Amino acid sequence: MLLSLLLLALALLSLGLALLTVVRVPVWLNWRAALLAGEFGWLLGVAPLLVGGTAWARWPDDAGVAGTAVALSALAVGLFWLPVGRGWWMGRKLTPALTKAFGAAPPRPAVTPGPVQTHDYAPGLALDFYPVRRADGRPAPCVVMVHGGGWDAGDRAQLAGFNRRLTRMGFAVAAISYRLAPKHPWPAQREDTLAAIAWLKARAADLGIDPTRLVLAGRSAGGQIATAVGYSGDPAVRGVVALYAPHDMRFAWSVSREDDALNSLKLMRQFLGGPPEGREEIYDTASGQALVQPGRTPPTLLVHGTIDTLVWVRHSRRLAARLDEAGVPHCLLELPWATHACEFTTLGPAGRLTARAVAHFLAAVTK
Secondary structure, three states, X not given: OHHHHHHHHHHHHXXXXXXXXXXXXXXXXXXXXXXXXXXXXXXXXXXXXXHHHHHHHHOOOOHHHHHHHHHHHHHHHHHHHHHHHHHHHHHHHHHHHHHHHHOOOOOOOOEEEOOOEEEEEEOOEEEEEEOEEEOOOOOEEEEEEEOOOOOOOOOOOOOHHHHHHHHHOOOEEEEEOOOOOOOOOOOHHHHHHHHHXXXXXXXXXXXXXXXXXXXXXXXXXXXXXXXXXXXXXXXXXXXXXXXXXXXXXXXXXXXXXXXXXXOHHHHHHHHHOOOOOOOHHHHHHOOHHHHOOOOOOOOEEEEEEOOOOOOOOHHHHHHHHHHHHHOOOEEEEEEOOOOOOOOOOOOOHHHHHHHHHHHHHHHHHHO
């Protein structure tokens, strides 16, 4: 009986974690548990499989407790492996959806990535440049990568692995630093990003990049900066990639709470100086959604997890609706099992789909 009770407890623990692939993580639980379940469930599912198998062997001796452990373990295995199945199904439809939105992606060029270079692009601000040399001798498109961190944290090394993958696909990357809140509220981040773009353009020949083929990309807070700056009308910005980011800051304030996982009201006060009343212009210039213009806004790729508790998926849905209304080419890749930072590894289904989507998007909009 004691062993059966232990197996039942393990089955319940596995099921509790596996449920985070279909429901939002409670506020009292670290959101990274949902990230673990969604992206590594294919591996974690082995544990309840073993628990269920052991309980099955004890079923004749203790049918009630052991049988319950078997049932709960089976359910946990199914939930852990559900993202893989969903990811496979979505992957079958991904390329046609991206081709419809942005056109076909040309073949990848033969390239040779170079060592990372660090440059000061403004006083006190640096960027990490990931160079790439194309075999055909042509200058490479450049992705300007804007890190996340709630506007008061994070750094340019945040997506180093992702940046290196982009160079192997034929894109140079400039991962930028920017001034952080609360010492430097908006629009400091916009000014810094624009300064980095100007620096890259001025040194394009030395860096081996095409100054007319830039893409802004960012995750979370960096995604907000990417759309707010990328929608400014610069024709050199061929596209914008935003991963799980807010894009209407008045709406973001309206749904923020002090008792959520991030204390988002505090973050927004630091970033924008306070509530929207009396700061309408500040809020609007920080809102990519308010800056959408037919014929001027560049194509946009959005990626968001449906059960993200840090940044609500409705932020990306609302921007996608505005882009659709304005006739701007766009695609929202919504991942039903995924939460914040879901692209951090290509070992998981969200990471693999995000990498595929970004690769197609970049190739299509910079060709």
